[in-house]
Amino acid sequence: MSYIPPYRRQQFAESVNVSSEYRENSYSRSTEDNRRGYSIPFKSNKRYGPSTETGYRRNQGDYSNNNYDNNFSGAYSQRGPVRYYSRNGSAPWGDHFRSRLENGYKTIDLSKIWKVIKPRNSALESKLFGTLSTGINFDKYEDIPVEVEGEDCPEPIRSFEEADLAEVILENIVLAQYTKPTPVQKYSIPIITRGRDLMSCAQTGSGKTAAFLLPMLSNIWKSDPPQRPPSERPELRTQYPVGLILSPTRELAMQIHEESLKFSYRCAMRCCVLYGGSNTSLQLRDLHRGCHLLVATPGRLEDMIQRGNVDLSQIRFLVLDEADRMLDMGFEPQIRVIVEREGMPAKGIRQTMMFSATFPKDIQILAEDFLTDYVYLTVGALGSASGNITQVVHWVHEEEKRDRLLDLLDETREEGALTLIFVETKRGADILERFLCGSHYPAMSIHGDKTQPERERALLAFREGRSPVLVATAVCARGIDIPNVRHVINFDLPSEIAEYTHRIGRTGRVGNVGMATSFFNEKNINLAKDLRLKLLEQNVEVPSFLEDMAFSPRYSKSPHFRLTTSYWLKFSLITGFTNHYSRGRSNRPSGGYNRAGGGYNGGGYDNPRYRYGGRGGSSNGSWF
């Protein structure tokens, strides 16, 4: 075929009915993909220059760990038919490239690059391995009691070097400045390396993510490059991950993915992430470049499986992070579909690991459906909060909460410190955000009704300290690891004690100290007993109102229990339980919600000038 200049290629494509020859030998993705409502972005030959002999692209500046143009051996190129079609994907423009293609896809022998360790890249390193944030109590982890149940349990390791991890993974651990493993890592790493199923319960912020990532990545890397099964629909470029990590929230999925990029730095294996609410085509583009470890939220994963982009038949490792949440009523049916009906190898063939800081008994029983001959590991008391967190519970009436919050923010204000405030409802989060901004506190909010970019923006502004106060619902309660969160405030307490444990666990992480303050009132009577026990666990003095409520004869955990006003009135009369429990009540003049003056709705409550600190003025300046 003679040369066709670029400006005539489209014309050529239209005039030549792209022949069956091309359809067979290449992938005419346009029709297939368009019908599915998404487009796979084309990459020009110029941008993605030819690979070197080993299929190794010498582009080291790629944050997403994509600098290898790797793929399964004998498999399809992640770059697609770059040189075979013009930019719009419609016309062939050079027969001479066909020799490099197999079934229309460029093949790269992954076995040639699998064990090659890429050169170091300082720019990428500084992005991946920020600064470490271990705190003064990191060494105290050594004293935490650990219980291991199960037959023939492997011995714990004392150092990462003892763990039989791949050399490159050990180097990445050094770059991450992890000097020694935390207790959950000491026990989990050898258990996973030995191929055992695991149910692991360890305190918040104690390093569970690395406990499963390190042995998984090492194991994948040490094995031969995964072989791709023949596919009937090569145009879909289906990916066959070997490891799958399921997470309940998008933000947690992103965070685990970032950790996986850290520990797989300089390796040919590729880690990808799929989560809802964001651009599918971008996620697909990354996926199509190869995927050995996949981190995903259940909904988006299910969608990708249905579209044929992901196939779970090669899974060797399955992790349920925040497993008790993944197996509770909200997620369990979806998890069952993914694990039992989407072609994933059965338990016993795959290795299954579950991690959380809390594991209610009923969920443990349910979890056994997914495990075989597993080891049960508890670090510290089951479901206990970290001892690095100072817990305080105040009696605060609903109508006094805002004043008390402002007092608390003023009292605990500290340079560089972040405060996370939990509320129960999405609407409540928006209202409190507006109130705080109107009161000149640089706050943002995050909840399930915000768009994903909004959620990400809020979390980033909080992480970077541009907005040191974040109002959140349960989306931020689990797993999110943000250094410098010094104070967690339960403006509204949750209805479950497990949720309380996770929420307060956003502070006091990796040996750092933190504070958790909760506003308690008659609405939270159902939590009284469990909250009292939680405080006693950490030898915290239990406030008298909590003691009284926990032992109230009318206390009931029944879901049918309703706290009626009449009951509450009777309870108040019997126990004398009213305002006198509001110790340290606000000294703000009543009705003075807005310090900018003008009462509740005046002076900037809804004033965009005060939104998102830094843009508006401040009454005292120091928050901005």
Ligand SMILES: Nc1ncnc2c1ncn2[C@@H]1O[C@H](COP(=O)(O)OP(=O)(O)OP(=O)(O)O)[C@@H](O)[C@H]1O
């Ligand atoms: N061995 C280690 N040495 C130093 N820092 C570590 C070590 N292991 C983990 N970390 C750091 O500890 C922090 C908390 O880890 P991680 O998020 O895995 O905790 P977690 O137990 O999963 O918490 P949660 O229960 O809230 O999900 C992270 O910033 C991580 O980088």
